[in-house]
Amino acid sequence: MTEPIKKGDYFHIVAASSPITKKEDLHSGIKVLQEWGLICNHFDEIDRSWGYLAGNDEVRFNELHPSNHYPLLAFARGGWGSARLLEKQQPWKEGWMIGFSDLTSILLARLASGFQGGIHGPLITTLGSEPDWSKDRLKSILFGNCVPDIYGEPWGGGISKGRLIVGNLTVLTHLIGTEHLPSFKKSILIIEDIGEAPYRIDRMLTHLRLAGVLHQLSGLGFGSFTSCDDEKDVDKSKTFKLLEIFKDRTQDLKIPIVSSLPIGHCCGNASLPLGSQAILNGDKGSLSLLK
Missing domain, CATH: 3.40.50.10740 (Murein tetrapeptidase LD-carboxypeptidase, N-terminal domain)
Incomplete structure (x- = not known):
């Protein structure tokens, strides 16, 4: 501690x-x-x-x-x-x-x-x-004081407890295969990003699936994905919205999932201590830190 x-x-x-x-x-x-x-x-x-x-x-x-x-x-x-x-x-x-x-x-x-x-x-x-x-x-x-819960959009899945791992999706994905990634077993992973096109988000989430990362988790949270749904010169009938990709790549995990958490490249970037024990409530959309 x-x-x-x-x-x-x-x-x-x-x-x-x-x-x-x-x-x-x-x-x-x-x-x-x-x-x-x-x-x-x-x-x-x-x-x-x-x-x-x-x-x-x-x-x-x-x-x-x-x-x-x-x-x-x-x-x-x-x-x-x-x-x-x-x-x-x-x-x-x-x-x-x-x-x-x-x-x-x-x-x-x-x-x-x-x-x-x-x-x-x-x-x-x-x-x-x-x-x-x-x-x-x-x-x-x-300074060692308690902090309030933060809230996002609940996607269900019940309640889970685990070690908190938080990070930028692009940077995290590029650490796969190195010694610099902590264990994701029974962890709650919170990810965020900025300026990534939907197909690249799809590619990275698929990479996390192929590497076995997502299937080890006890809970998953999506933070802010700023300017990630703004592809230019793209036929909108031949692409996916970010939310569709999130759900398609995670709906089979059967774990609590919360989206739209105030974390990342947004004004209101809620601080989270890595490695701390946390509770993710997929029914209420809350993320709580445990002392």
């Missing part, structure tokens, strides 16, 4: 993926954490870049694994690049780690190595624009 954070603790910002392009968004997120009584480790690499990455692999790896220990590592932004860092041996440390989207690779790899404390939640560059309830939820998780 990861120790709750406390006022006066330091947080370390990690730009493990794409370059930071909006200075105001970065500072807005830092301000939120500072208002909670946390102290920012010096961070002035706003313009650092190496092609489409926020620095070369060595620079970003060293930032992910600083020589000093910090109770909280907060990722700056997503994009692409974090999976490249997994080619080296990871000297994981105890503590909290917050991010989502491309950072799914880091969060899942860390969980697969047996470390708790990963939170699928807002990035530093998105935290400032989150609604108050979302900020309060993240703060409660970090």
Whole structure:
């Protein structure tokens, strides 16, 4: 169990993926954490870049694994690049780690190595624009307080309990066949994505089926799939809506399923601690965290 954070603790910002392009968004997120009584480790690499990455692999790896220990590592932004860092041996440390989207690779790899404390939640560059309830939820998780249930659309299937695994569908799928995926046996999986055409979502869900991932689960939740139903220049009579794909690829699993959960690339990205025990109620559409 990861120790709750406390006022006066330091947080370390990690730009493990794409370059930071909006200075105001970065500072807005830092301000939120500072208002909670946390102290920012010096961070002035706003313009650092190496092609489409926020620095070369060595620079970003060293930032992910600083020589000093910090109770909280907060990722700056997503994009692409974090999976490249997994080619080296990871000297994981105890503590909290917050991010989502491309950072799914880091969060899942860390969980697969047996470390708790990963939170699928807002990035530093998105935290400032989150609604108050979302900020309060993240703060409660970090400081060891209870959080309310979140709700989506119930698809039935009863109630299940399991270890919580949360992540971006595209990034998660590309970790199949590596050592960086945690066990999905009797887990509750919550997935989200952005900008993926319906046929690509179909392909990835089919990949998860062929790899035996979906059939191991005790529950499944769909978060926000932003701009994934907006294919252009497509004959609408010869495609599927996203909801149709979700149901076609999961209706035979016979487990609780909830869709439209407030998780992912949406303003109102509910924080969820990976590896925690949770309850998914497919009849009421709720996801509850257990202490």
